[in-house]
Amino acid sequence: MVLQLGYLAVSNVFAVLRLLPMGDRDKDAEVLVLRYQIAVLERQFGGRRVRFTATDRAFLAARLHKLPAHTLRRLRLVMRPDTVLRWDRDLIARRHVGPDQAE
Numbered sequence: 001m002v003l004q005l006g007y008l009a010v011s012n013v014f015a016v017l018r019l020l021p022m023g024d025r026d027k028d029a030e031v032l033v034l035r036y037q038i039a040v041l042e043r044q045f046g047g048r049r050v051r052f053t054a055t056d057r058a059f060l061a062a063r064l065h066k067l068p069a070h071t072l073r074r075l076r077l078v079m080r081p082d083t084v085l086r087w088d089r090d091l092i093a094r095r096h097v098g099p100d101q102a103e
Contacts, residue, residue, distance in 0.1 A: 004055040005055055008055065038076050038077075039076070050079065057091075058091060060087065061087040062091075065084070065085065072085070
C-alpha cells in the first residue's frame with residue numbers, strides 16, 4: 001500500500017505540473033469532460049457499487065477531507081460524501097491505534 005501511495009503522490013505531482021501552463025478555459029474544459037465521463041460510468045454501472053482499494057480510499061480521503069461537507073455534497077463523485085468522511089475518520093483512528101490494539 002505504501003508503494004501505491006508513493007506512486008499516486010508522484011503521479012499527482014506530475015499532474016499538477018501539467019496543469020501549471022494551462023489556462024482557466026482549458027482547465028474548465030477538462031473538468032467538464034471528466035464530469036461527463038463520471039456520468040457515463042455511473043450510467044454503465046447502473047446502481048452497482050464501485051469497489052475501491054485501500055490505497056484508493058486513502059488517496060481520496062487525503063485529497064477530499066479538508067473540503068467542507070457542503071462542498072463535498074456539490075461535487076460529482078462516484079461515492080457519497082459521507083463515505084469519504086468515514087474513510088478519513090477510519091484512517092485517523094488507525095493512525096492513533098497502538099501496535100497492541102491493531103487488528
